[in-house]
Amino acid sequence: MHSPIQLPDTWQTLLSQTLESPEALLRYLRLPDSLLAGANRASLEFAMRIPRPWLDRIEKGNPDDPLLRQVLPLAEELDEVPGFTRDPLEESHSNPVDGLIHKYNGRVLVILTGACAINCRYCFRRHFPYAENRLGPQQWQNILDYITADPSITEVIFSGGDPLVSSDSRLNQLITDLEQIPHLARLRIHSRLPVVLPQRITESFVNVLKQTRLKVVTVIHSNHPQELDIHVAAAVQRLTQAGITVLNQAVLLRGINDSVTTLKTLSEQLFAIGVLPYYLFTFDPVKGAAHFDLPDDEARQLMRQLQDQLPGYLVPRLAREIPGRGSKTLLFTDQE
């Protein structure tokens, strides 16, 4: 008798099977039970969510694994730390229409969904009022009207949550609507899925991007070289072969990538798979994640060392987003 043919999991299947129980996580990774009480309490504030392809890259038995540290809820998250707030970037001040954030000249951010494939503990939108920013048909029409009325807007950024948890048909419809606005030239997609669930970058998704008249830029989000496996490389290759620019933004996080060796390897490995290191953001002071913070002086020191060891095109720009400013603020320049 023939055994049934095993088909690979689709991205939708993988997305529906995320791990959400701290207890199951600790058991699977053979981690100490002493972490459980804190993890359970912290996950009530911000749920734990880990997709299987990410879990597969975590070293078992290592509580300091850099991929684990990004997703494991910790008791420290419940500490009240002065200066760490629910809306560190004051995005609620730049939210003229539900689902749209207009902070910078020429570009607007559209929050397609509040859902992500992974919940990163340091996320500056961990308290974002997604429920008030639901993108129903009326909200979408309001967004289209807002963009149409402002010819200075030439770029739309799909953000979230993670915009790529949306189906191809939904993305196709949204992009088709945007294309009708003559002054739009570019579509940028900010997504962690090419890294955390690279199976999402299917041929049919790439075809959606290939068909649009808009120039497409994808900004992926990887913080540590251990995140980059062969599946990520294949996903990036599908994008770059379709002529899509792929950039990376990372967040500088204490205990995860605050070493020159890690940052250097990240840049080199990103470039090896076809991604240019773009930004290295300093951590945004969001409530519940103060333990990831790193002083600016330490960040600058790391950049100096990185610049000594890498060609300029592999050195990401160290930047911070300061509420109310018209662009990102660079914290390190070549002259330093």
Ligand code: SF4
């Ligand atoms: S994928 Fe992005 S938006 Fe989602 S939790 Fe992580 S950092 Fe936040």
